[in-house]
Amino acid sequence: MGTAGGESGPGPGPGPRVRSAMNRGKGAGNKGPPGNLKHKEQRSSIRFKCVLTNTILDVLRQRPGWVEVKDEGDWDFYWCDISWLRENFGYTYMDEHVRVCHFRNHYEVARSQGKGIFLFRKLKDIMEWRKDGNRADESKDEVAVESYVVQRYIENPYLIGGRKFDLRVYVLVTSYVPLKAWLYRDGFARFSNTRFSLSSIDDHFIHLTNVAVQKTAPDYDPEKGCKWLMQQLRQYLTAKHGTEAVEALFRDMDNIFIKSLQSVQTVIINDKHCFELYGYDILIDKNLKPWLLEVNASPSLIASSQEDYELKCRLLEDTVHVVDMEGRLSGKEKQVGGFDLMWNDGPVYSDGNFDGGVNLISNTHLGCINDRKKQLWQLLKPLSTQKK
Template sequence: MKELFDSGHVYGNSKINHFRNHYELTRKNLMAKNWKRLKKKWEKEMGKKEPERFDFIPTTFELPVEYHMFVEEFKKQNGSVWIMKPIAKSQGKGIFLFTKIKDIEAWKQRSFPEKIVDSDGIIRDAPETYVVSRYITDPYLLSNRKFDLRVYTLVTSFNPLRVWVYRDGFARFSNTKYTLDSITDQYAHLTNVAVQKTAPDYDAEKGSKWSVCKLRRYLQALVGSKKVDEIFRQIDCIFLLSVMSAQKLIINDKHCFELYGYDILLDSQLKPWLLEINASPSLTASSKEDYDLKAKLVNDICDIVMTPNSTPQKVRVGDFDLIWNDGPVPPSDYPLDLWMIEAQQSMKLQKTKTICNSNVKPSLYPEYSCDDPITFVTSLPKLNSYLGFCKRQ
């Protein structure tokens, strides 16, 4: 990728499906680092502790750099379960759970670290960088099986920030009933398709995946529409805040776009947690339904990114919804005057000349600005999320 940007030249409306340093958001250690920095900045500027809705990433440390900090935290949570992940691997490779510090040493002995040559010409082991996070031990279960969500966002610009959310996605179920009695059972704890399909009795057609639309309807029947609306609004909040955490670091280019695959877990209280963000999320289909979803996803992306820059921006393209365009985008099916009232009541900001959304006339936005977009993102609790609404409303 670096060589492409350094030596290549992109002409006209040609597009590249990555930003130069997209890894600021997708490498597990950098994702956690950037989020911690954004959280501290927000607390300092606002003079308050983070609200609960900011707490969507499990306690995470980068090893070996933050090993001593991790040990200190580990000792505070006696008997807790932690999960280890290599920072640059995918498909569940190298992941394991543990409850004792000595388990890390055992893992190191089983690993095969890369070799490096120091300044004296001596070959030494290079410690692999990985992250260790508090494991969510109480996931929300369906039929006693753990699941997580793979959902998609499309970023077509980081300056100004332009974020799209795809209405569909899928829930990935474990092949084995969930239990903490055996934390080494990867089929019970890891929902990655690459892991699950190696199970002896795996069958892609027997409910290993649900569409997000189906999951939303199912949860509505269990806990009601109000609760489900709240869950998906929180997920939208995760999308925006995570992207904002890396916005100033990622090198913007008008020829670039990025499709991110978000992995979200719901705990027993239906609180969403961000597990990781994936660059180049898999587009390999495991079933006809999976193929249909991903084929439409790709077609909708092309309809967005291949549109000439001079063409007026739409807020709905296929199953993608534009939710941030250098500021919040009023929902296409929500009364603008009501949306404005809720925005003003939530923000409670003094009048300012700075306008959030360049696509809307300034007269519509007399009361709030984008000087503090983070506060805005977390301050509209009543608006419904489009995630999971896969049919045109």
Template sequence: MSKITRVPGYMQSKGNRNRGPIGDREIRYKCSMQNTILDVLRARPGWQEVSGDGDWDFYWCDREWLHANYDTMFLQEHQKILHFRNHYELTRKNLMVKNLKRLRKQTEREMGKKEAESFDFFPTTYELPSEYHIFVEEFKKNPGIIWIMKPAAKSQGRGIFLFRKLKDITDWKKGEYQPLTDPNREVPETYVVQRYIENPYLIGGRKFDIRVYVLVVSYNPLKVWLYRSGFARFSNSRFSLDSIEDAYVHLTNVAVQKTAPDYDPDKGCKWATQQLRQYLTAKHSADAARKVFQGIDNIIIKSLQSVQKIIINDKHCFEMYGYDVLLDSKLKPWLIEINASPSLTASGKDDYDLKYGVLNDVLNVLDLENRLTGKEKRVGGFDLIWDDGPVLADDGSMECSVNGSSTTANSFLGCHSERKKQLREIYTAAQALKKSVAS
């Protein structure tokens, strides 16, 4: 039997008592989702679905299950499970900003203001109701600008609204000053209020943001994989600041846009990241496009570093984040939010193919089958961009195929990806190396 790793506070789970390490046997999995990830798991050769209390090697669980059960189990050496215990330190909007602000202050203290400027990628943000009075002071300094209110722990555009006047949030704030002794007192839900980016980069007159997939397999040391493909999500209506109450203009969430009267489900208001990079290269230059995507790299690494010492690291856990990034009219990338459970439900065939590839490559990176050497810098569509420090591209590696632009960092977001061919090559190379070592 394999060595059992004890996690403080865990109780023995009966499903995990007699399960040995993974060798040539089948890999048993559980999945709490009924979407693309289940299709991927069921199509995976040598993987077998289990239900109920059956023992498992891999579990794609939802966050609620993890929070309810993480502290009541033992996990064996080989088991893998989605989500770190306190992933919300990065994925709740208020905590994300709190952690980024703290690391920015620390960076300025230790390395100076110049280095701290590398954190200038998230809008001015306050938590409400706790920072309401500070927000009001800032609001009065900049009369007439637009602010955006977002629930700290909701997704898919729910509860979001824009405003220019303080009276527009009076109803929301009303419960804050009710006496604590009042039995009918309602505590306002935690929100963040952010300065709205009024000059987004537009294509065809429409606003968009970029969904980027990031896989973290360890926080100590920090090990980060970036997926080459993603998509730009466009609003269904032309952008205008004259109609700040129109969600179809300002919110790019698919959950919002698909309710528009003229929404086309076949097109889904999306571009592949490769298409966006090609557009930016043709419209501006290869160098301008490269700087955009280098800025996104910086956002990813700095945000993960902001929680590196806070996240409860566990070698059994991994996280697949969905980053949402917005470009302004000067091509500066801004971090909008980070999702711990990015949508895996496809809006069309191209979207399904993308998500199927992402999820398949998550499993390829985790490598429960033990088919890799562990030294790979690219697996399918994922490139290793951070491994306890920046990862550089190998000499002679495939350059980004947009007008021949290249980079020294091992990051190829928006670049061409022949993932199936690459997988065949690395598996063949890994098998050959293992045979030579064995002989």
């Protein structure tokens, strides 16, 4: 599932010759017994590989008890790229606890960072562009065919300060059968650096809010940046439109997340070794209606500011907490760090927030104050103090 990709690094080599992630006779980074256990086995040493050299690598290197391996060393956790997944997944034996960051038929159908996006005013213009009269007929078959997605342009976006913005929201899927999805409380709004207008459809600084585009604007200020945290946006909208309207908006976004995942649930090849962190791009119109722009299967992990770096570090730390390589979770958690379990083979509701079982409140808190520090303190207590 997904559209625009974020970034990728070089793959570690051809598939059939790659050593298995965890060879059956080499252990699993711990001294526990093999086979199924009544209680989840806890591990204090995790071997990881990572093809990216940005925020995720920083997070993994700083995680207590995690050891980086390179080349063809055995690993327990691999933040891989798509090329490795396609070449090696089917040839690699993995022990029960091993995890990789994509599902095996993960795919992307668009470029990242706003590349390849352009606007048309009329449908007939698309047909003219498709004909591409600049090439001779005999050369057309020699050119690789590219896939494009055609979307209706939302002409009435919600504006703040006269500027267009969209939302980046993070959803973590740890299983498709049954569907188990977590919604991250933090996220951000990405603003255009130029006041909105429909007079020019060729000005990307007006219409594309991607940071990669906006930071090249002549008057871009790197000190101010072009992002608001999700909490800032929710507070702004609440002050302007009231709590009820904003809660309805965020419930509509919850519905987008779930319906989009359900739409590919029978397509994605589920595997217990896989998880996926998705970056959803949502546009809000002036009527407070959310529109799904795209789902990024490889959301960018590059930070554009110190605040952005800290947010993505928290996001990735909490992602690894949910994946739970150390075996610390009971499996009954509804919140892990900044992630709230929103779907577990059905809707998940907040504890105690119901009236006679009728007015159930979804366990989603996008843009709400994050009490992750207190919650993580319980999660990260040394293993020795958790054992009774």
